[in-house]
Amino acid sequence: MTQAIRRRSASPIADDGDQLSFCSTCAFSDACLSQGYDKSALSELHVLVEHVGPFSEGEHVFREGDEFTAIAAVRAGTVKTYVLDAAGNEQVLGFFLPGEVIGLNAIHQARYPCNAVALDTVMLCRFSFPKMALLATRMPGLQAQLFRLLSQDIGKAALLAGDYSADERMAAFLVSLSRRYAQRGFSPSRFHLTMARTDMANYLRLAPETVSRVLRRLQDEGLVQVERRELEIRNAAKLETLARPVLRD
Amino acid sequence: MTQAIRRRSASPIADDGDQLSFCSTCAFSDACLSQGYDKSALSELHVLVEHVGPFSEGEHVFREGDEFTAIAAVRAGTVKTYVLDAAGNEQVLGFFLPGEVIGLNAIHQARYPCNAVALDTVMLCRFSFPKMALLATRMPGLQAQLFRLLSQDIGKAALLAGDYSADERMAAFLVSLSRRYAQRGFSPSRFHLTMARTDMANYLRLAPETVSRVLRRLQDEGLVQVERRELEIRNAAKLETLARPVLRD
């Protein structure tokens, strides 16, 4: 089928002087910079970066079973990963916002174990994984960052895993989005829900109807204001209290 | 508090001639051997191995918040990892059988994010992670194996994550145990459940009463035979059919 993480307009941007600032959204550059690597080391990292996209809404970045060659950091937009169960129902595994890395769960099988689709206009930084691993043997800081990224993702599923109430799940989801947007410089209190209610439901393991009802309940209690896909957090403290059992912090 | 992954009778075994065969249960040795490394490379790996244990039932291997220094492969016994929620309820994250590696989720925070306790008499191979990472820069096969192990664990939580019925969860759990025992040379159709019903319940996000009822149901339908903690799988085909939605294979 289609090549995983398709190449688009790769070369022009990759050689562009703006490269470093573009890539400053990537976790890898952050790590390397903080490790005090010199320009030459950094340029080695940037040599194996490919800027790909845009992917438009509904377009797939990779599909389950595709050969794994690269991981990718989201530069703009939102990527949803999911699998289809036997009955054809979608199980959403995660949403990836700018700065977050997709494809890490594909390493051990050398194939992507899930599908990844753009929820809006998505731009990616694509990293050849074999090349990156090779480079990591010469850059301990990069290796450490890769280990950290992988290790971090192991615990991520906790949000889904616990047997929490629908309200707690939803609160945790919204707080998580808020924090992740804040981390990238976006407003933590007002943002656009880039996914459909159905996606949220499939992610939180709830029925779409339940998502609807919970959002209404949270709004009636003054915790949030939802207008279609626009969300405003009106009482962050209470929302975080609700989310605490799930997020554990 | 106590040192994470406590040292016990470390030196005598580590220098023993039996070392290699002992460590053949460890994923790392497997990987290195299969990569065709010479003895000197292997001995480098074995220098940073510490054989620790035995831990007796109920004894902790590490606790949440302990400083992370090492990962460990289970050599014998079963290790349960868990966290306590705000109400003090136990959330079981996983059970680790011989050959499986604990501590991988501790890398990114440099602290163990959960507790690990022995369910029976446990023996471990302890690996200093900093030393291992350093060695991995010189042994690409080891680095690759570490990446694979980490990557693999990212998808593991799927068993808990989906919204499956109690029967499906239980079936998937039993099939998973069966396969993992088989992989290490134990009987896939008859084994001892090293964990209490409550542990299974906390792992599967069910009430203990539900676990009891589901096991009875599976037994009444002739899929398994349960006698206290002794389990026999009587109809593997049907059990796997039940588990299929969860395990996805």
Next chain:
DNA sequence: CGGTCCCTTGAAAACGTTCAAATATAGTGG
């Protein structure tokens, strides 16, 4: 303006939980 898709709302049903209690097992000390 009509159609489609997404979202919302209401009522009934289901699955698992909770509460309560009985039974069984292992460990302890006499």
Next chain:
DNA sequence: CCACTATATTTGAACGTTTTCAAGGGACCG
């Protein structure tokens, strides 16, 4: 070796949250 206690497991019945089923808005797009 046996009684005794604490713990683990099983069972029954009522309850509750979420799902399912059914239908009604509402926005966006042609």
